[in-house]
Amino acid sequence: MRFSKMHGIGNDFVVVDARQSPLALAPERIRALADRHTGIGCDQLLSVEAPRDPSCAFYYGIWNADGSPSGQCGNGVRCVAAWLHRAGALALDAPVRIESPSGPVGVRVLDPQRVTVDMGEPVFEPARIPFQADVSGTTYPLELGTRSVEVGAVSMGNPHAVLVVADLTDPALERLGPQITGHPRFAQNANAGFVQIIDRGHLRLRVHERGAGWTRACGTGACAAMAVLRRRGQVDESVQVDLPGGRLQVDWSGPGHTLWMTGPAAFAFEGQWPA
Numbered sequence: 557m558r559f560s561k562m563h564g565i566g567n568d569f570v571v572v573d574a575r576q577s578p579l580a581l582a583p584e585r586i587r588a589l590a591d592r593h594t595g596i597g598c599d600q601l602l603s604v605e606a607p608r609d610p611s612c613a614f615y616y617g618i619w620n621a622d623g624s625p626s627g628q629c630g631n632g633v634r635c636v637a638a639w640l641h642r643a644g645a646l647a648l649d650a651p652v653r654i655e656s657p658s659g660p661v662g663v664r665v666l667d668p669q670r671v672t673v674d675m676g677e678p679v680f681e682p683a684r685i686p687f688q689a690d691v692s693g694t695t696y697p698l699e700l701g702t703r704s705v706e707v708g709a710v711s712m713g714n715p716h717a718v719l720v721v722a723d724l725t726d727p728a729l730e731r732l733g734p735q736i737t738g739h740p741r742f743a744q745n746a747n748a749g750f751v752q753i754i755d756r757g758h759l760r761l762r763v764h765e766r767g768a769g770w771t772r773a774c775g776t777g778a779c780a781a782m783a784v785l786r787r788r789g790q791v792d793e794s795v796q797v798d799l800p801g802g803r804l805q806v807d808w809s810g811p812g813h814t815l816w817m818t819g820p821a822a823f824a825f826e827g828q829w830p831a
């Protein structure tokens with residue numbers, strides 16, 4: 557099986573051309589492929605496929621390094637768009653809809669290594685995240701053993717918890733990340749974002765990803781953090797989000813509008829994998 561190794565500010569992917577026939581890899585094969593010592597190594601596997609929805613130009617599938625599926629991948633869809641452009645299947649500056657497991661997103665390749673994406677509208681309704689809560693709120697107390705933390709909860713097509721912290725180097729986050737990711741109130745687990753508010757137009761973020769652990773960047777995590785804080789009135793409609801691997805731009809005017817994420821997409825190498 558031929559693959560392209562790509563990354564979105566350090567969140568890395570194996571991208572497979574499955575346009576002729578959908579990719580069907582068992583979770584253990586995905587885990588083997590994602591292994592950083594005995595496999596290719598990646599945070600997620602992405603397949604590029606023919607669309608199921610006739611209003612979309614392509615479909616793309618997402619699997620985490622642990623073999624679990626996801627509904628959306630912000631850094632990943634930018635890489636898929638850049639991959640399609642390099643394959644001659646997507647022109648520069650041509651807006652197209654790409655279908656994901658959670659629904660369509662709109663992509664536009666601004667230059668061969670920079671893509672802007674209409675990620676759709678953030679979803680705060682608990683049942684659709686999914687997150688167990690009696691009513692939708694801007695913050696929820698989350699019991700973690702003997703302590704409780706305040707989180708925001710939102711879906712960008714995948715579930716996110718967002719926790720505001722003063723110091724991203726706090727060693728306590730190492731344990732908090734997995735605890736929040738696996739919290740039983742998130743029935744399908746959650747990507748746990750820890751965000752420091754620099755000012756109304758600038759955030760710093762680290763994400764403990766469901767199915768991949770701490771990553772250098774999480775595109776839907778950047779969208780989720782901005783959306784939670786915008787809904788609380790704590791950030792403006794255009795925000796720079798700095799993650800360990802680099803910077804993303806997130807734009808959202810508020811409820812009733814879709815959210816846009818813009819950032820890099822890079823190729824690392826091509827290879828063959830015994831499927």
Ligand SMILES: N[C@H](CCC[C@H](N)C(=O)O)C(=O)O
Pocket residue numbers: 567599600618620625626627628629630631632714715747765766767768773774775776777
């Ligand atoms: N771990 C995520 C999928 C990858 C998301 C992330 N890599 C991004 O760029 O959005 C999940 O299970 O929902």
